[in-house]
Amino acid sequence: MKQNTCQVAVIGGGVAGLATAVGLLDKADQAGCDLHVTVFEADETPGGNLRTLHQEGWQLEWGPNGFLDSEPATLRLVDRLGLKDRLQPSSDATSHRFLMVGGRMVEIPTSPKAFLSSRMVSKSAKMRMAGELFVPPRRNLGEAAENPSTDETVYEFGVRRLGREFAEVMLDPMVKGVFGGEAKELSLAAAFPRMVELERDHGGLFRAMIALARKRRGKKTDAGPSGKLTSFTGGMADLVGALAATIEQSDRAELRCGSPVETINRDMDTWRVCGPGFNVGPFVAVVQASPAHAAARHLAGVSPNISKSLASIPFAPMAVVALGFDRSTVKHDLNGFGLLVPGREKRDILGCLWTSSIFPGRAPKEKVLLRAMLGGAGNPAVMDLDDEAIVALTLSELRHLLGLRGVPDMIRVIRHQKAIAQYHRGHLALLRDIELEKEHFPGLHFAGSSYRGIAVNSCVKEAETVSAQVIEQLAELPSTTASEA
Ligand SMILES: Cc1cc2nc3c(=O)[nH]c(=O)nc-3n(C[C@H](O)[C@H](O)[C@H](O)COP(=O)(O)OP(=O)(O)OC[C@H]3O[C@@H](n4cnc5c(N)ncnc54)[C@H](O)[C@@H]3O)c2cc1C
Known part of the structure; x- marks a missing residue:
């Protein structure tokens, strides 16, 4: 030195x-x-x-699929590294996202009107959600570090502001999809600090949405406030x-x-x-x-x-199962981002992303690539199964939902024993x-x-x-x- x-x-x-x-x-x-x-x-x-595997024309991610293009620090780094030309935004199909509700796939509505007519939650749950406007903000918001007794779980927050059904049907799978975690255990302030800010600064989530939409009005943006999922060509x-x-x-x-x-x-x-x-x-x-x-x-x-x-x-374990199929053996059009599964559905998969729809080019011609996630904090026992059993479990969950026929052309099981930190x-x-x-x-x-x-x-x-x-x-x-x- x-x-x-x-x-x-x-x-x-x-x-x-x-x-x-x-x-x-x-x-x-x-x-x-x-x-x-x-x-x-x-x-x-x-x-x-962060590792990308290439096998016989398939391009698979070991860990993250990408990042949201809304973080200036990442965009600065991409620029600094000369990677701008290699950026690959996700396709427009990703605006279609699905949840499992009562054993079926239901598209997540993207407008209030579509939400009102959707089968996502019951009528009474919709009314309870509308009542969010009148739920007063909690006291001691933003004090979780100094005053841990004020720390609220994501589930508690959901129930308090939007009702139990919303928390179970919509928040729980989001937490599973992002953290592989349990909404009843994760701290809202640590895992989703923006939610705390929105409640503190605007008095509630709907009030925040209205205020932010007013602010954005007239300003042209390519992506929503949370950004567009983006990766690189390689x-x-x-x-x-x-x-x-x-x-x-x-x-x-x-x-x-x-x-x-x-x-x-x-x-x-x-x-x-x-x-x-x-x-x-x-x-x-x-x-x-x-x-x-x-x-x-x-x-x-x-x-x-x-x-x-x-x-x-603590860290949650996760198994990622990549499955490649011939397009002709999948009945579903896979026009979307994929599916998340709430815990109350009592299924073995956390969700499944339709990778070749999100990032075209990740599968050989006339093939489709799926990526299922299993395990997580709520179901660590999955990790004790051997690869064959994990694949069989995944296929048994997806076969009916997506209309899969025959056997996959490509299978890869990636195990993350300590996948994601749990806040x-x-x-x-x-x-x-x-x-x-x-x-x-x-x-x-x-x-x-x-x-x-x-x-x-x-x-x-x-x-x-x-x-x-x-x-x-x-x-x-x-x-x-x-x-x-
Ligand atoms: C399956 C999965 C899917 C994900 N999807 C997304 C996504 O779509 N978008 C997103 O933004 N994030 C996603 N994430 C989260 C994201 O991947 C991680 O948060 C991020 O990669 C963490 O980076 P890190 O450098 O903190 O940790 P790591 O990637 O864990 O890197 C830590 C490094 O430390 C090294 N190390 C460990 N012990 C030692 C030692 N004793 N000496 C020296 N080195 C050591 C390890 O080998 C490793 O290289 C996902 C994570 C997983 C597991």
Whole structure:
């Protein structure tokens, strides 16, 4: 390591760690800071959940399908990496989304008029929903971090504002689709903070929708307020490839794949990163961008309190089943995004995306690609089944719904034992405790989906914030602390 160069370690080469490393390089340039970044990644390849598999003309995503094009930080990163030309917006078919209601697929209405005539929920549930306008906002909104007794679950929020049936039919599958989680367990403030803001700022959801629609009136936008699902022509691996190449091509950065970190040790005012056959340092800052359960192990010797808090963040498992069919063997037109399944339907699948309708070109000609999700926090036992049993279960659920005939041309089961962090009630208070304890350990930072947003967009946004914080910290260091190994 070079003398007087600020050495920074990033643990974990998923999208959060890679984006943080690139952010550090860019911000160091802007600040005129002499910095070197080392990214430690356990796997032989970087990317974490973001991997795209290519097999015989099929293009499959290992983890995320894409990201919403509404997050400026992600769009800035895409621009910075020169990936704009590779962006692939989802097709217009995605405006048709379905829910399972009473064992059947029902299209989610997109206008109030269509909702009133839909079979989505009962008449009395529709009346209860209309009453949302008169439900007063809750007291202590936005205080979940300081005052955890005010933390409300997504389910409680749904029941309070829109009624039980809405919570069960519409909110529950949304939580399953995004988090693989349970609406009765996840904290609204941690998992869907925007909902808390809308209630606090506008007094309710319908009032917020009216106010925001007024604000948007006359302004031309390509996508709705929440954005359009977007990927890259080569899949999400394009993003990882460009991030990794930027790091590898820099003479101020190193991407060490196949380097599973075991411990991070405090050494006077600096840090050392250790694993099998390596003990590297000193680093003036360490960004923990591995999942919380891994970070908990790394930090056990430094701060048992932080370690214990990190270890208490649960993760839901998920099995992704990719199925390819000949178009002629699927009766349904698959003109849509796909289907989500509320827990009250008591089915084994969480949902099924019609991938080749969302992103045309992901299946060979005259073929269609489906992607079912199973497991989640509510049904972890699915993970004990072997691949054959998981596929049989998936087919038994989908055969009737989509009119599948014959056997799939292509099958791939992808298992995520610890797929997605679950922000349970009390999550924000837990993060606050970690923040307070972290003050005793200057140079320690956290990034990634375990904390303040599980989406790719949240990881990229946080990477911007954390890299800026690190550079700010480095600017305050006495020059002697910039180190030598
Ligand atoms: C099935 C599935 C579908 C999803 N769909 C979407 C979607 O459509 N849109 C969306 O926005 N988000 C989606 N997500 C969420 C999104 O994929 C994740 O939030 C995001 O990829 C998390 O990135 P990360 O860098 O925080 O973590 P990870 O991707 O988990 O990366 C962490 C990295 O740390 C490494 N690591 C772990 N331990 C160590 C160690 N000891 N030493 C060194 N390195 C270590 C891991 O190998 C990994 O590379 C989905 C997730 C899953 C599982």
